[in-house]
Amino acid sequence: MxxxxxxxxxxxxxxxxxxxxxxxxxxxxxxxxxxxxxxxxxxxxxxxxxxxxxxxxxxxxxxxxxxxxxxxxxxxxxxxxxxxxxxxxxxxxxxxxxxxxxxxxxxxxxxxxxPFSPRNILKRVVQLYHDQGWVPVVAPEMEFYLVARNIDPAKAIEPMMGRSGRPAAARQAYSMTAVDEFGPVIDDIYDFAESQGFEIDGITQEGGAGQLEINMVHGDPVKLADEVFYFKRLIREAALRHNCYATFMAKPIEGEPGSAMHIHHSVLDRETGQNIFSGPQGGDTDAFFHFIAGLQNHLPSATAILAPYVNSYRRYVRDHAAPINLEWARDNRTTGIRIPLSSPKSRRVENRLAGMDCNPYLGIAASLACGYLGLIEQERPDRQFKGDAYDGEEALPRILGGALDLFDSALALNDILGPEFARVYSIVKRKEYEEFLEVISPWEREHLLLNV
The missing domain is CATH 3.10.20.70 (Glutamine synthetase, N-terminal domain)
Structure with missing residues (x-):
C-alpha cells in the first residue's frame, strides 16, 4: 500500500x-x-x-x-x-x-x-458557523425517478417497467410491493453504496410512478454534499445496469409529483455539543425561531440556486407535494418549512423548497446561509401556520428569470455565498434561460400555430 x-x-x-x-x-x-x-x-x-x-x-x-x-x-x-x-x-x-x-x-x-467552486462555497458557509461557535448539521433526502430509457427528447418520459412486467404505478406511496418492483435496481444501489462506504437510512416508494426516496444519516454538511454528489452517479449507474434511467429532474413526468432534496437542519454549540434549537428544559429557543425567520426572509432570494432550471418551477404546484409558500408549521408537509416530530435533542428545521436537480453543495450552502442570516439578524418568523398551507397565498418565484432578479438584489445573501460566485452564477444561469427561451415547445406549436 x-x-x-x-x-x-x-x-x-x-x-x-x-x-x-x-x-x-x-x-x-x-x-x-x-x-x-x-x-x-x-x-x-x-x-x-x-x-x-x-x-x-x-x-x-x-x-x-x-x-x-x-x-x-x-x-x-x-x-x-x-x-x-x-x-x-x-x-x-x-x-x-x-x-x-x-x-x-x-x-x-x-x-x-x-470562489465559484461549489464545494468551496459550502466550506465558506460552514466556516461562518464555526466562527460563531456553532456546528451546522444537515440530513438531505433524495427523491428521484426510475424511468424507461428515453433516447428521443421529443418523446415524453415514461415510468420504467417493473419486475412484474407492468409499468411502475403512481399513488403507491410507502408501498413495499412498489419498492419490490424495482428490487434489482435497489439491490445494486445498496451494493454500490456499501462498496463506497455510504450509509443509507432507508429507501421508500414516493407518490410518483417509479419515484423513490433515499434518506441519509445526518452529519457534516460538506461530507453529506459529497455523498449526494456521489450518490447521483451511483444511482444512475445502478439503473443503467437494468435498462432504465435514473433522473433527478425536478419534474420529469407530467401530472406526477416532482422530486425534492428536502434538507433537515440543526445547529450544535461547538463547546457543549448541545442543539441550540432546544433549551435546558427541552423547549424551543430564540435561536430556533431566528433560524426559521432566516429561511422565511431569505429563501425567496435563494430560489434560483434551489430551483436552478426552467423545469424546476414546474414542481411548485398547489396540492402536488411541493411547497408554494414559506409558511412554517410542526409536522405539516404542506408548508415550505416543516418542523418534524423529534425529541428536543434532535429538534430540526426542514427546508422543503430545494429540488433534487440543484447542485448539492450549492443547495445546502444556500439553505444554511439563509438560516445563518436569521441567527445573526435575530428576527422572529411569522406565526405558525395552522391547516393546509396550499390554501395560503403563493410566495415563491414562478420562473427562473424572476428568481434570478431576486438573487441579484440579495446583497446580504450574496455576501455570505461570495460576491464573485454570485456574479458568475447569475451570468451562467441567465445564459441558460436565454437558451431555453429560444426553443419553441410542442405546446406552442399545437395551440398557437393556427389559432393566433
Whole structure:
C-alpha cells in the first residue's frame, strides 16, 4: 500500500484489499453538479500532488454553452490547481477495473480557494458557523425517478417497467410491493453504496410512478454534499445496469409529483455539543425561531440556486407535494418549512423548497446561509401556520428569470455565498434561460400555430 492509500477511508482500503488499483478518477463538481476532471493511471496518480483544469468549467451551462463570466481579463481559460481531499476517496464499483474516485478542491496559483467552486462555497458557509461557535448539521433526502430509457427528447418520459412486467404505478406511496418492483435496481444501489462506504437510512416508494426516496444519516454538511454528489452517479449507474434511467429532474413526468432534496437542519454549540434549537428544559429557543425567520426572509432570494432550471418551477404546484409558500408549521408537509416530530435533542428545521436537480453543495450552502442570516439578524418568523398551507397565498418565484432578479438584489445573501460566485452564477444561469427561451415547445406549436 502506497503512502497516499494509507490516508484514504477504511471503506476504500477494504475495496482494494487483494486487488491492484488500476485507475483514479480525479473529480470536482461544476455549477450544475456534473463531475468534471481526469481519469489517470494509478501509478501516475501516486506521483502527482495536484492537477490542473481551466476555471472556465464553472462558466459552462447545462447545454455546454458558455456564459460570459470570465471577468475583466477576458476568456483566457486560466488554470486552477486541484488538490485531492483524501477523505473523499471511494470506490467506483460499476467499472470494469479497480477504480477509485477522489474529490478535489480548487485553488488559484496563490493558494486561495476558487470562489465559484461549489464545494468551496459550502466550506465558506460552514466556516461562518464555526466562527460563531456553532456546528451546522444537515440530513438531505433524495427523491428521484426510475424511468424507461428515453433516447428521443421529443418523446415524453415514461415510468420504467417493473419486475412484474407492468409499468411502475403512481399513488403507491410507502408501498413495499412498489419498492419490490424495482428490487434489482435497489439491490445494486445498496451494493454500490456499501462498496463506497455510504450509509443509507432507508429507501421508500414516493407518490410518483417509479419515484423513490433515499434518506441519509445526518452529519457534516460538506461530507453529506459529497455523498449526494456521489450518490447521483451511483444511482444512475445502478439503473443503467437494468435498462432504465435514473433522473433527478425536478419534474420529469407530467401530472406526477416532482422530486425534492428536502434538507433537515440543526445547529450544535461547538463547546457543549448541545442543539441550540432546544433549551435546558427541552423547549424551543430564540435561536430556533431566528433560524426559521432566516429561511422565511431569505429563501425567496435563494430560489434560483434551489430551483436552478426552467423545469424546476414546474414542481411548485398547489396540492402536488411541493411547497408554494414559506409558511412554517410542526409536522405539516404542506408548508415550505416543516418542523418534524423529534425529541428536543434532535429538534430540526426542514427546508422543503430545494429540488433534487440543484447542485448539492450549492443547495445546502444556500439553505444554511439563509438560516445563518436569521441567527445573526435575530428576527422572529411569522406565526405558525395552522391547516393546509396550499390554501395560503403563493410566495415563491414562478420562473427562473424572476428568481434570478431576486438573487441579484440579495446583497446580504450574496455576501455570505461570495460576491464573485454570485456574479458568475447569475451570468451562467441567465445564459441558460436565454437558451431555453429560444426553443419553441410542442405546446406552442399545437395551440398557437393556427389559432393566433
Amino acid at each position: 502506497t503512502s497516499w492509500q494509507e490516508q484514504i477511508p477504511e471503506s476504500a482500503q477494504k475495496y482494494l484489499e487483494g486487488n491492484r488499483l488500476d485507475e483514479v478518477e480525479c473529480i470536482i463538481s461544476d455549477l450544475p453538479g456534473i463531475a468534471r476532471g481526469k481519469a489517470v493511471p494509478a501509478s501516475k496518480f501516486a506521483r502527482q500532488s495536484y492537477f490542473h483544469l481551466p476555471e472556465s468549467i464553472f462558466f459552462q451551462t447545462i447545454t455546454g454553452e458558455w456564459g460570459e463570466a470570465a471577468g475583466s481579463e477576458g476568456f483566457i481559460e486560466r488554470d486552477m490547481i486541484l488538490r485531492p481531499d483524501w477523505s473523499t476517496a471511494t470506490a467506483a464499483p460499476w467499472t470494469a477495473d479497480w477504480t477509485l474516485q477522489v474529490i478535489h478542491d480548487a485553488f488559484d496559483v496563490d493558494g486561495m480557494p476558487i
